[in-house]
Amino acid sequence: MKIAVVGAGINGLTCAVKIKEKYRDFEVVIISNEFTPNTTGDGSGGLWYPYLTGDTPYNLLDAGQTFTTFISSPPKLLAYLQERFEKANGKLLRAKITSLEDPLLQEYDVVINCTGVQARFIVPDDKVTPYRGQIVKVKAPWVNHVIIDEDGGNYIIPNASTVVLGGTHQHEFNTQIDPKDTDFILNGCQSILPGLKNAEIVNIWVGLRPGRNAIRLEPEERNGKLYIHNYGHGGGGLTLFWGCGKAVLQILETHLNKRKCNVKSKL
């Protein structure tokens, strides 16, 4: 069985790890035009908190609450998953596909589609829209708490070695740094925590959250081939990836069992 996972972001890597570790004999390849540290998740806050995930059901947390949650350092997490996949003998291929019918995908029995915001063009699916997110990473090791100002739009998320200051969520494909956004982020976050005025800026970055009315996590049969879609995680991909990867594995298992039954009934 030959499986292609398109996309090496947090969702593609997770699906690839789960499939390859469960089915050691399968040939599993991640096909992607970008790998870590150049995926959307690499610049994200890594906060375990579902945000901008459309109508996807989840228990809402009310504003004004204090709660304990989990923060990952995304580039470390992505590098860890990629290494884990390669250790299981998974293969990486740097290439850009133009659609799900791309000749590059022809030889695969199953294609897992984890293309994030690009699913808009690849599937194509016009429900997918970008939520442009600009952030500023600063050195501020004294910051130990996440602060989200839902009304003002600013947030402060400490990672292992930097603090992520945000943010924006415009419906735009523009990945250029906008100085106006930088001012908004710095002024807003510094008014919440004045000590940030002294923080050294390490990086300014823009990423496109894959927005959709709801995450698309389902199989689709096209021209005799199974596609499993896993995209549209909005601002919650670093929160939902493991569960979504598990669901993809379950869909694949159901498909393989069905195939086994069909073969037996023909004998």
Ligand SMILES: Cc1cc2nc3c(=O)[nH]c(=O)nc-3n(C[C@H](O)[C@H](O)[C@H](O)COP(=O)(O)OP(=O)(O)OC[C@H]3O[C@@H](n4cnc5c(N)ncnc54)[C@H](O)[C@@H]3O)c2cc1C
């Ligand atoms: C500023 C910002 C802050 C965020 N903070 C958080 C947070 O704190 N917590 C949280 O849970 N989430 C957060 N997110 C959201 C999170 O980053 C995304 O939901 C997640 O990264 C989406 O992952 P993905 O794997 O679906 O897509 P992506 O990471 O975008 O990966 C898509 C992959 O597909 C590949 N690809 C695309 N098109 C093609 C093609 N034509 N051919 C081949 N390969 C292709 C790309 O190269 C890439 O490898 C944030 C996002 C932003 C922008």
